[in-house]
Amino acid sequence: MGSVKAPTIVSAVSGILFGTGLAVSGMIDPARVRAFLDVGGAWDPTLAFVMGGALFPMALAWMFVGRRSRPLVESHFHLPPTRPIDLRLIGGAALFGIGWGLVGLCPGPAVAALAVHPGPALVFCSGMIAGFALFRRAADGAGRS
């Protein structure tokens, strides 16, 4: 265990909590996520409650770290930029939404669902990993990471 670092343990706990929350909320059921997105059909509003529930502690966390110079375990913050809004962002989000609407799975629930529906979840995850790899190749070709 000597080589397991404290930030790794934090990440593991965060992942376990995340998977727990996804399962408790019912969001590892792709049929229910699709029923949320299908607003004109038999609408299932659950996802809105899940988002609301998640945003509350997260907003408090942002307020907390706003007054700190470093996080509790790692030596400094590693935060993504909040701008610019460019075509790459919009195009990527638009594509992601199309894939999300097709089945009702986004990356978090897809991997969490490996525990309850390993067969179809693995098929989706294989496609997703191929998508990651395809992007990596395209980005390398364009000289970006």
Added chain:
Amino acid sequence: MELDVGAALTGLAGGLIIGLAAALMLIANGRVAGCSGLYARALGLSREGAPRQGALAFMLGLPAGAALVAVVIGVESHFPTSLPLLVLAGLVVGFGTRLGSGCTSGHGVVGMARLSPRSLVATATFMATGIATATILRMTGWAA
């Protein structure tokens, strides 16, 4: 439409746990709990991001947490049966989330709570195309 109060409450409770998970990642590690980015990192498909060991620990934690809930209280999950549809959706989700630098967790939860303009625009965009796609699928009767 009648509101299913039980589903709303478990949704809220699960959402709170998800928010706590992401809050822990930010407060302790100073990082965004974004699933797509952490997976790509864990799988060696991204040059930048969290240390690989941590990314892998997070990724493996997700099914571990879900398994725990499945054993203790049970989990319902209904997948579509079409394998080509699952692969296609996965492919588009994988490419799109990397191009757009995030998904429902990184943009939708963490970035929205930060009021990040990028995340607000990304979330509005993937919600819009997600709603459009699910609506078209119902209207055409395809992939029901």
